[in-house]
Amino acid sequence: MGAHEEHHILSYGKLAAVLAGLLALTLVTIGVSYVDLGFWNVPVALTIASTKVTLVLLFFMHLKYEGKAITWSFIATIFFLAIMITFTFWDVAFR
């Protein structure tokens, strides 16, 4: 990264498209919550939430346009978060 690093400028149009996607997914998650999917209730809700979060991270937080340091440190954080959640859960589920 040189002294003159270029800042990526996101256009209003692109940001608005992301917002539209987020609002649409919000409606989907509310709609789905009225349908009892049994075991799949929580996985479906979390998948939609994760998709929304990914959109926010990639575009609003411009993670898509960051360098390696931020990208990989972020991935490492999510990796450790996943370890924290799954290992704790396994402990409780198979005790």
Place this chain on the structure above:
Amino acid sequence: MSTRVDSTGIKLGMWIFLYSEIILFGGLFVLYAIYFYDYAGYFAEGGKELSRFFGSLNTIVLLISSFTVAASITAIQQGKKKMSIGLLIFSICCGCIFLVNKYFEWGAKFHHDIYPNSERLVNGEPGINIFFGLYYVITGLHGLHVIIGMTLLSISLVLVIRDKITQERFAMLDNSGLYWHLVDLIWIFVFPLFYLVL
């Protein structure tokens, strides 16, 4: 002598702080997951007591404010100061709307005798008590983050007005924006886990 601004370093510092926030809320979500495993039925029952209307409204308000914050950064990068100021004021107003909604929501719960250590929760089912305990801790901590986010956005707003944040140097606004988006991220998980559980 010229001072060189390391904008990547500034941003990386902010991200490292955000990682600690992710782990902080992650810990609370682990707690939620474990108790949900034990008391799924009661969590669904508790979730039905929460207002879907306020939950959905607040989700939409936060998503829109996240968009306007991102747009205000685009505006400042293009040198449109007035546009950036307008978008920031709008975002801060969204934060206020969120908190006012939260006030009414919590107020209604208090009215129904649902608050930490209330008679109804203490003498009722432990599952319900735990659900509302988590609800108050997580939404409370999130609300605190909304207030901090609004403070950061307000400081950025003043700095934009005073020309301290400009087209060339906008790291402060950028980082305040990142914080605001984090607040939004957490809410995206809070909303289905508390308001929409079946």
